[in-house]
Amino acid sequence: xxxxxDILDILEQSENGTKITELIMKANVPYVRxxxxxxYLLKKQLIEDNAGSYKITKKGxxxxxxxxxxxxxxxxxxxxxD
Numbered sequence: 614x615x616x617x618x619d620i621l622d623i624l625e626q627s628e629n630g631t632k633i634t635e636l637i638m639k640a641n642v643p644y645v646r647x648x649x650x651x652x653y654l655l656k657k658q659l660i661e662d663n664a665g666s667y668k669i670t671k672k673g674x675x676x677x678x679x680x681x682x683x684x685x686x687x688x689x690x691x692x693x694x695d
Contacts, residue, residue, distance in 0.1 A: 614680075616642060620650060621659065621669055621677045630666030 623639045624631055631639075637647055651667065654660040659673035669677070687694045 616640065617650065617654065618677065618680055620647075620654065621673050624660060624667055624669040625674060625677060627668070630663055630668045632666055636667065 619640050620636065620642075623636060633644075633647065633651070636642070636651075637644055640647065642650070651660065651662075654673070655662060657672075658670055659676060661668050661670055684694055
């Protein structure tokens with residue numbers, strides 16, 4: 614789950630979308646694994662592909678926001694979910 618959150622976080626920070634090369638470097642994930650994750654996120658409609666430039670969708674942003682809330686709640690309880 615952490616790598617998915619990392620990818621969504623990277624995409625959220627980009628206004629104009631992010632190319633796969635930049636995602637590889639920022640997420641520190643091998644190309645093959647990243648393409649598998651991107652395919653999964655596309656199928657779940659959490660991201661969109663605009664001519665090779667990936668952007669987070671509203672659904673993806675909502676998931677990321679809810680994950681952050683849950684993570685903060687868990688940390689306040691002394692739990693480590695990462």
